[in-house]
Amino acid sequence: MLPVIVIFAPTACGKTALAREIFGKSSLSYFKGMGEVVSADSQAVYKGLDIGTAKPSAEERIDIPHHCVDIADPKVQFGVGEWLEEADRACQDIAQRHKFPIVTGGSGFYIRSFLLGLPTTPESDPEIRRQIKERLAQKGAYALYQELKECDIESAKKIRVHDTYRVCRALEVFYSSGKALSSYSLPDKLRGCYDFCIIVLTRSREDLYERINLRVDSMFDQGLCEEVSSLYSKGIGRDAPGMKAIGYGEFFDENLGIDLANIDKNSDCIRNLKEKIKMDSRRYAKRQYTFMRGIPNALTFDMEDREAIEQEILRFCRSRMESL
Helix, strand or coil: CEEEEEEECCCCCCHHHHHHHHHCCCCCCCCCCCEEEEECCCCCCECCCCCCCCCCCHHHHHHCCEECCCCECCCCCCCHHHHHHHHHHHHHHHHHCCCEEEEEECCHHHHHHHHHCCCCCCCCCHHHHHHHHHHHHHHCHHHHHHHHHHHCHHHHHHCCCCCHHHHHHHHHHHHHHCCCHHHCCCCCCCCCCEEEEEEEEECCHHHHHHHHHHHHHHHHHHCHHHHHHHHHHCCCCCCCHHHHCCCCHHHHCCCCCCCCCCCCCCCHHHHHHHHHHHHHHHHHHHHHHHHHCCCCCCEEEECCCHHHHHHHHHHHHHHHHHHC
């Protein structure tokens, strides 16, 4: 089996820094240069969405290579199925070069799907999909979301109103099979093709929320408004799959009244926008942990216990050296 290190933690927890400390070319570790990151971030796959997704910098990518980043057009849906294929391919490629794949990210659903595999759901029905998209165009996102709540309340709880791709897919599954998407459960056993080292990182709520708030402030300082405005000018708007992410979708909130063609960074609108992104990010971080419940063999560490975390990863790597 192919040895793979899987590190889950919500945004702003310090995952990339940890990977660099052990496997980066600048590391003092015995395993320096012997690992590459496979990003499990559902939005970092999209080209041009850099600041709002907190993509690794050029310096970080030189120090430790990253895969599954900047591989999709933000106008084209790139879901967990496509990501899983890319992630598996990247892991095989990394292992063939006698290095450790490090699957890491804050998208709990993606991490869980990598560990357990995907549920078996009905194949897409073109005619049903066409009818749902037609209703979406006529009635809008909110009406379809209410429709989903009536037939599959559990899926509706996990999907944002304006994530129209996932809303439509859940409705399509229901109308194709007569069963709610939420009834198609994920497998409960780890995939047999990998030998996993599974690390779940936590921080105190106060510390994590403070780090999230600081990261959002930093994103605006780095030019998030300019990035979104530039994407919008290229026709990448509310309906683009890449713009559903927290940090982007809020710009299209009609209640905030953002003029995307002429953003005034000093306006009350932007101050309110910043606070909403912080709030949404904090809520998202809390939800992401639910996807990691019940994962077999997962080890949970407080992020402050750096020595214990590193020792566990190093122990795994030493014991699997012959497998590479």
